Amino acid sequence: SSQNTNTQIPTATVVGPIASETSDNALGEKLDYKIIGIDAGAGSMVKTEEVMNLYGLDKWQLVEGSDAAMTAALIKAYEAKEPIIITGWTPHWMFKKMDLKYLADPKNGFGGPEQIHTIVRKGLKQDQPAAYQFLDKFWWEPADMESVMVQMIDGKDPEVAAAEWVKNNEAKVAKWVEGIQPVQKEKLTLAYVAWDSEIASTHVVEHVLEQKLGYEVELSQVQTGPMWAGVAIGDVDGMVTAWLPSTDTSYLEKFGGQIKDLGPNLDGTKIGLVVPSYMNISSIEDLK
Amino acid sequence: MSKMKVHQLTKVFGKHPELALKLLTEGRTKEQIYKQTGQSIGVNQVSFEVKEGEIFVIMGLSGSGKSTLIRMCNRLIDPTSGSIEIDGEEIVDMKAAALREVRRKKLGMVFQNFALFPQRTVRENVEFGLEIQQVPPGLRQEKAREALALVGLAEWENAYPDQLSGGMRQRVGLARALANNPDILLMDEAFSALDPLIRKDMQDELLELQMTMKKTILFITHDLHEALRLGDRIAFMKDGQIIQIGRPEEIMADPADEFVRKFVEDADLSRVLIAENVMKRAEAITPDKGARVALQLMMDNGVSSLYVVDKKRTLLGLITAYDVSLAIGTGDSLEKIMKTDLPTIPPDARLHSLFPMMADLHVPIAVVGEQQRLLGVIVKGAVLGGLVGKVNVQEHQRAEVMSDGSRA
Amino acid sequence: MSKMKVHQLTKVFGKHPELALKLLTEGRTKEQIYKQTGQSIGVNQVSFEVKEGEIFVIMGLSGSGKSTLIRMCNRLIDPTSGSIEIDGEEIVDMKAAALREVRRKKLGMVFQNFALFPQRTVRENVEFGLEIQQVPPGLRQEKAREALALVGLAEWENAYPDQLSGGMRQRVGLARALANNPDILLMDEAFSALDPLIRKDMQDELLELQMTMKKTILFITHDLHEALRLGDRIAFMKDGQIIQIGRPEEIMADPADEFVRKFVEDADLSRVLIAENVMKRAEAITPDKGARVALQLMMDNGVSSLYVVDKKRTLLGLITAYDVSLAIGTGDSLEKIMKTDLPTIPPDARLHSLFPMMADLHVPIAVVGEQQRLLGVIVKGAVLGGLVGKVNVQEHQRAEVMSDGSRA
Amino acid sequence: MEAVPKLPIGQWVEGFVEVLGQYKGVLFDPLSIVISAMVTYCSTVLAEIPSLILILLLGAAAWVFAGRASMVFTVIGLSLIHNLGYWDETIETFGLVLTATMISIVIGIPVGILCARHDTFRNLVTPVLDLMQTMPAFVYLIPAIFFFGLGEVPGVIASVIFALPPIVRLTNLGIRQVPAEMEEAADAFGATGWQKLVKVQLPYAKSTILAGVNQCIMLALSMVVIAAMIGAKGLGADVYRAVSQVDIGRGFEAGLSIVIIAIVLDRLTQYAGKKERNT
Amino acid sequence: MEAVPKLPIGQWVEGFVEVLGQYKGVLFDPLSIVISAMVTYCSTVLAEIPSLILILLLGAAAWVFAGRASMVFTVIGLSLIHNLGYWDETIETFGLVLTATMISIVIGIPVGILCARHDTFRNLVTPVLDLMQTMPAFVYLIPAIFFFGLGEVPGVIASVIFALPPIVRLTNLGIRQVPAEMEEAADAFGATGWQKLVKVQLPYAKSTILAGVNQCIMLALSMVVIAAMIGAKGLGADVYRAVSQVDIGRGFEAGLSIVIIAIVLDRLTQYAGKKERNT
């Protein structure tokens, strides 16, 4: 559905001739020179500011809000087939529900791909070596994660979706727990934020810990900051949802000394400027 | 002319008035009914009329329904049943807007508990009624100041009610009602917190208002002397009913029942009774009669003196037994021997005002009407008798009251 | 014994009492001072003593500082200066805990504005003081019920104050103070909203309390008759000062100034004065004297009758001029001709109670003391004179009051 | 109980939101324009005034309305905000909060009055107030974005929804507490409902109503961070940014600026109620 | 003004938080244990009772305290929650909110009373209340986690911080509104401060204080989503999740459950104040 939508916008307050509508000016004016961002101060927001400087988008302004607000704005625009530019990331369910595309980043301002790291509290290695070993080994592909997410979006409970995925991927899972001695009903707490990607991964991890390693896992759904803080003070044993190096960078700075980073559990995530596919631009440079 | 007409007015506090009324007709007391049903009888089938320019006083036991009655007159309390007419208009089922007009123009009220506005100054309190009628500020301030001056609080206009003493607050409430200049004043124990001096001033003010402005006043009081002084008529209430209505003298002379009698027995009658009420028949003789006739008359009537009057009973003088017996010898005419500088009083002189005169006097006092017509005589014994209620209320007086409703 | 001693007590409302007091000494009126400075003089250098078992009545103009004074006695208002002693203890600088004890045990108060607790039932209101003293519920309910019965509200114990009439509320306040059974009762216009009958009951109750329980009572009232009836002594206040303190008869007979005179001039003296106050010297003769002597005595004194007494002035009878002149002829002794069934009264009989007797009587009334000793005679003229204030207050009476403070 | 199938309330709501969305132009755009104008007006007017002068002006106002101590606090507090570098954001927040408060007062007091007069109305309104205060802002912020877009407008609306109820509740309470005798006095003089309200009930209930206004201001200020989440500018955004970056210190500074505004406004409203009698 | 260097307030605060952290064991752990026990107690006791019976019990309570209409609402409302599948979460939220409310009442009423008695104390407390209500919870959530860990405890604490002020304010207001004559009557009978309080002031101020309790409950309920952000379970978590997924319908359902709790509690507290006189 990447047709040219310009003529479908009856309320467009276009200044120039139709031909120049695709120019940055027209689009910029139509968007009030606003890029819809997420939580003020989030890692990707900081990155986006840098990118905007890099490309000299002085006229543009990054609107701070929250991810929910951003998503809502995106849905609103998408349904009306109006133009919108957001700061986006994958994996995210919005790419499943809508036809979206990243704007090209020729200057590589957003840097390399993001990773999702596993972070545990200090001392977990001694206290719960089994869980520690598993979490250290836990690593999967974006496609794995997405297959869980798709199930969830179709209305399955996360637990069910996770269990099904584990059933269908016994081989992969077996590798994660290979050689680890199961325990007897030890308690373990994991924290996560309520995004679909994190819900998916955390529930898979929970399922494995409980079914394969004999743990009793408690999940704690929190906000990003409290999640990091929880691990840092040892209130939570770990989490598999740290977006690094960009998105959660400030948390790593703050709590780096009080946690143990077990490295990525997923490669190939991405952040960048995202637009609906029906929009007629393809690169950040087009915004100039 | 009847200004206000109350007919079969009833108020029961509570949710089941019928029940309470039924028990009442079965002879239960208010207290019993309250204990049994939680319904409280405020006013029970009261009817009366108040004439224009009349001061109508309501007295009665504490809790007998006086306040309830007076508050129904401006519909602060909605009657359970009955009717109230003011200037021929029915108040009970009046629409809100019309009722408001009546309250503004015709009715002023002084509350038993003052009901001042604590956040308003004294003057602003007094201005309230005028403010409601949208009188311009300048004018209403002026009127408020006048009313305050009238009640003796001119200097306190900027004070707040909580800075005033009880009596001062009551006077503010009074000024607030007066400032409005209503036709009818509803006054619920309006002077109860005042000292005797200010109270008397206020009473005079009220009488003045009634005289000059023909205000109609409903006045609740517990002070019998106040009632007697102010009231053209007095109504006695008991257990929600009116048990007697009448002119002060009538009530004094003829209390409807034991309750009223006890109520009035403490009255200082000397302030209520007038000469007429206690005077005796004056024995008199015309001057054309001789001394012998006079002496015979005295002996017949067992008196030691006789008044001398002309054919029209105009008082000419007094002859005593001693002088007459001398005159029988000398043959002097009665006119010659009679004393002429006699103490006389009009028939409506208050008894109290006679005391100083009578204390040192050794002759009786003559009561004379217009053109010195001799009406009767007052002797000390009769005065003392009057003070304990031995009075003569004459029929023609009553009739007079009935026909014009004003004070004798 | 002095129960309460107030010395140089002063209260100025406002922040700069010195200023107000200075202006006061310069002769400004309260009103002027208020207008000029916003300071309001409540009480100004008042001193008095109240004896144990005394009813001390305070009267005065509205706003003269009565309530302020009485409220300083239990420190509801803190005095600006001066001292208050109760049972020899200084109240003014007392610590909170001690003050609380005094208030609980010794002081009861009836408020001018009732000050009932709206969220408590009538009985709970009355229980309040006992509750504060942690009297167990059963006992305090019983006492509360007794107190309510005393004021005639037994049936209303479960009602709330806003369901009562003004007078009923006042009685609840009264019951609340009485239930506590304090030594000293501070009563601020405690009967002002009561009808005459209940009021009289309450007054009797108070007198009874004073007699049987030796309660000391400070009583503010605007009703002169109430003051005269209840008061052992009466204080008159004006502009924050006490201008006269005295026994009722003293004040009636000898008002300190024009203000007090005007205050009391309306009094129904017949309820205050006693026979002693208006009796005249009784002319008497001993029975051993002859008829001629008696007649001579009568002529000398200008009277038509004489009392016959023995050496100790015990009353034996009355002789009249007519009988005496007959006796001169027959030679009968005085004892033989004298009338013996004479009307007599004790010297402390209230004037009012004599009226019925005197109305029909043609002889004077003898005032006799113990053992029928003849003290004086009452004639109608003197009674009427008494009613307008011509009274004789005797020195020994005064002295008596001074020495024991109780009623004669 | 288990027998009843789950009611599809969620779907109904979504459907309802959709329908509303179709009438957006009629229903919400005018509102949006008005609110936006108010916020902009407030903040630009304030922003025009040099900070020093504004501080002194507010200090003077505090002196007049609330006495010397408040003046001192106002001047020092605002200077501190300035010193911390949050002046512009403070002005923006001021604009937002004032607008929300004004709207709340304008709606809340009349509704509270009606509640006090009509029991039935009160009974109907109370659950709505409960809903307004407890339905999490997050829930309706998303639809709010559909209707009003990002920025100040949904922020103001969320603030009004959350901050309005205490005004209604306390106006209702205050008026119901007016003693019957006072209303009777007004009635006896023939006051109309309006006169009784303006001349007797509101003056008497003033301190209670002001407590409602105070709570309203507090709650409106407590919403600035939420408002920041949907794109409103001001101190909320600073707080949120600091929080995202786990910068407790900066978060506290921005938060402190909000608190200072709160205290200044609190002073002004609370003392405004008392500064009348000067005896 | 510009001359003054920026005050390092942020740093002070961070330093202060650090110092506090060192005394965590003494200062916060006992608190943490108590609160945690309270919440757990409330929710486990409630969770033990079969849902149907609990609904009927609460309905009965509503009938007794608040009349028939409230009973009907309570039963239907709670059944609706059950039907929507939020029963367990509701119980957890109940536990959290009741704990926060109880703590707020226990602290707030005495503080409010002191405020009413001492002007100076009031003047000191008021800015603190302003701070508590307007300092964004986000600012202290991270420090709160340091002191109390994740879960219900910091959630309760945040709720108390936000929900306590209206109780203090309205208790203060209510007691100050007690007519002087009533206090004088109590004094005249020798009431101690405590007796005066319990027997005169609190009963008189009841409706105002209850308005404070009502606001307290509302604000505590309004904090459940924030509490969910730091790991408290219950309806807030559902709302938060739904919001993150822009699922308006589900968010509304969970939000509605919170609102139903609010209305039920509102009924119970408000009518409790009135159900006394039955004439």
Ligand SMILES: Nc1ncnc2c1ncn2[C@@H]1O[C@H](COP(=O)(O)OP(=O)(O)OP(=O)(O)O)[C@@H](O)[C@H]1O
């Ligand atoms: N709280 C107050 N603030 C200022 N002035 C007051 C206050 N209370 C009383 N006053 C003033 O003190 C004076 C005396 O008042 P007080 O109440 O003692 O009079 P009172 O003799 O009891 O009068 P009343 O018979 O009318 O009750 C009055 O002028 C009054 O204005």
Ligand SMILES: Nc1ncnc2c1ncn2[C@@H]1O[C@H](COP(=O)(O)OP(=O)(O)OP(=O)(O)O)[C@@H](O)[C@H]1O
């Ligand atoms: N609001 C009310 N609710 C219930 N009963 C009431 C109410 N108002 C008055 N009453 C009852 O009505 C009766 C009459 O009261 P009302 O106030 O009219 O008496 P009153 O004659 O004015 O007495 P007072 O001389 O004591 O003022 C009383 O028994 C009282 O208890």
Ligand SMILES: [Mg+2]
């Ligand atoms: Mg009455």
Ligand SMILES: [Mg+2]
């Ligand atoms: Mg007084």
